[in-house]
Amino acid sequence: MLDELRELYQEVILDHGKNPRNFRHPDDANRSAHGYNLMCGDTLFIYLTLDEEGVITDCAFKGKGCAISLASASLMTQTLKGLTEQQARALFERFHWLCTHDEPPEEDAVELDPEALERLEVLSGVRDFPVRVKCATLAWHTMTAALDGQQEVSTE
Amino acid sequence: MTTMTEAIRSPGANSVKALDLEQVRADFPVLRREVYGRPLVYLDTAASAQKPRQVIDAMTSIMEESYANVHRGVHRLSQESTDLFEGARERAARLLNAESSDEIVFTRGATEAINLVAFCCGEGLLQAGDEVIITALEHHSNIVPWQMLRDRKGIVLKVVPMLDDGSLDLEAYRKLLSERTRMVATTHISNSLGTITPVKKMIAEAKAQGDILVLVDGCQAVPHCQVDVRDLGADFYTFSAHKLYGPSGIGVLYGRKELLNSLPPYQGGGEMISSVTMEKSSFKAAPHRFEAGTPAIVEAAGLAAAIDYVQTLDYDAIQAHEQGLLSYATTQLSQIDGLRIFGTAPEKAAIVSFTLESAHPHDIGTILDRAGVAVRAGHHCAQPVMDRFEVAATVRASFGLYNTEAEVDALVAVLHKVKELFG
Secondary structure (H helix, E strand, C coil), X not given: CHHHHHHHCCHHHHHHHHCCCCECCCCCCCEEEEEEECCCCCEEEEEEEECCXXXXXXXXXXXXXXXXXXXXXXXXXXXXXXXXXXXXXXXXXXHHHHHHCCCCCCCCCCCCCHHHHHHHHHHHHHHHCHHHXXXXXXXXXXXXXXXXXXXXXXXX | CCCHHHHHHCCCCCCCCCCCHHHHHHHCHHHHCEECCEXXXXXXXXXXXXXXXXXXXXXXXXXXXXXXXCCCCCCHHHHHHHHHHHHHHHHHHHHHXXXXXXXXXXXXXXXXXXXXXXXXXXXXXXXXXXXXXXXXXXXXXXXXXXHHHHHHHXXXXXXXXXXXXXXXXXXXXXXXXXXXXXEEEEECECCCCCEECCHHHHHHHHHHHCCCEEEEECCCCCCCCCCCHHHHCCCEEEEEHHHHCCCCCCXXXXXXXXXXXXXXXXXXXXXXXXXXXXXXXXXXXXXXHHCCCCCXXXXXXXXXXXXXXXXXXXXXXXXXHHHHHHHXXXXXXHCCCCEEEECXXXXXXXXXXXXXXXXXXXXXXXXXXXXXXXXXXXXXXXXXXXXXXXXXXXXXXXCCCCCCHHHHHHHHHXXXXXXXXXX
């Protein structure tokens, strides 16, 4: 049983869950949204700073949640810096795929940074725990809502 | 009849027969299954109880042998179905010690029952400015209908706070009671913490204050103890069949007969009318006035079997068994480093809500699940209770008449694994 669970709760996830990176509210954030998981009460605030060209120069978050949702938010903040809005959305699409499919998608609409994908791969264990996919994607849904100018988003 | 509190203090040592746990477990087919290759340990009875063979058979039997619409046909099957349906009402009346089966309204569940009371009292009895008192322990189902009534009719909603151990602040309750109070709606046993509220005392104090109606949400109480609505003095009392080892989709609302008959109908339709013309309709007396449309016939047969089942086992035996499990679970869980139990009121039912320092309830829930242990992880439809303790969620292990100490041990063993994983 523990082996299977270690697939989900890998060291990186436990580490990011306990010590989330970019866990702060930047003063210069110009996009933000509040994400809420209706089922478990997890709550995340995502803060994005975009420059004039629409490139994400900073991404941070605050909130409460399980190891999966905090680790996912933490890892997300580490992968978004330097991406355009379009690249960030494409990365979410790919991330969502890897949380729900065993096989990689045929091709990505936008070329994705292999390093970012490798970093996110660690969360792919949730595909064997369908009820936890929402935990892994809450930060990303919230990030998308921030880009869309929505202030609140909830999942269930 | 004894209240739960009295029975805990003096379980009538000679008269309590012990549960034949092996037989009881054999009655529940689902307990034989495995989850992820491990025996199911079902500790989520407060959310919904599993069903014994007797309930399953009663529901199958009515569908295979007697099913037709009730109160309609002149034919034999309709008569048989009506007898089974009304038989369920009589059993529910006896279960709660109601004066008559006319005081038993079938609803979809306790949620609908509370909505019915809030709606019909809102139309008939309550005026803008009237105060309704609820408690900090309520399930969302006993909060939201009153908030909706507040927004619709301008009633004033007051909340009895709770103390740190999860019991109600009775001093504060007394202060809230006033000449403006028209209704008290309280839980009998908290679904999230297990606290048993002193409903009999609360009702007596409300009645001493004046003409105040009291609704009791007995969802968690009826599966665990003998309830006597007349001894309590409740005006309304409700429970859901699915928490009493019966089917989902049917619940019971007890209401005093003259009170029910003084209320306007809830929904309009067939079954609830005495005559209809294109100009106007007249309505039947309670309980049928509140039962528009074809009711949950098969579910009523299941409810009747569930009532027979718990009564045959004997409430004193069920209660003694569950209190034993509660005390064992509390002791075992308390020994885990970093585990905090929420709700430590002196009068408690077999529900243990807790958190672990190192792991989030949702993560604990997933790990328990993989070990075959089913618990609830979340806010338990009682977000204000969670807010009171400043947590977003807890893990809740809730016990039913089929649980064993070995299952508590299984829970504890997995929690140690959680600690191993999360440090």
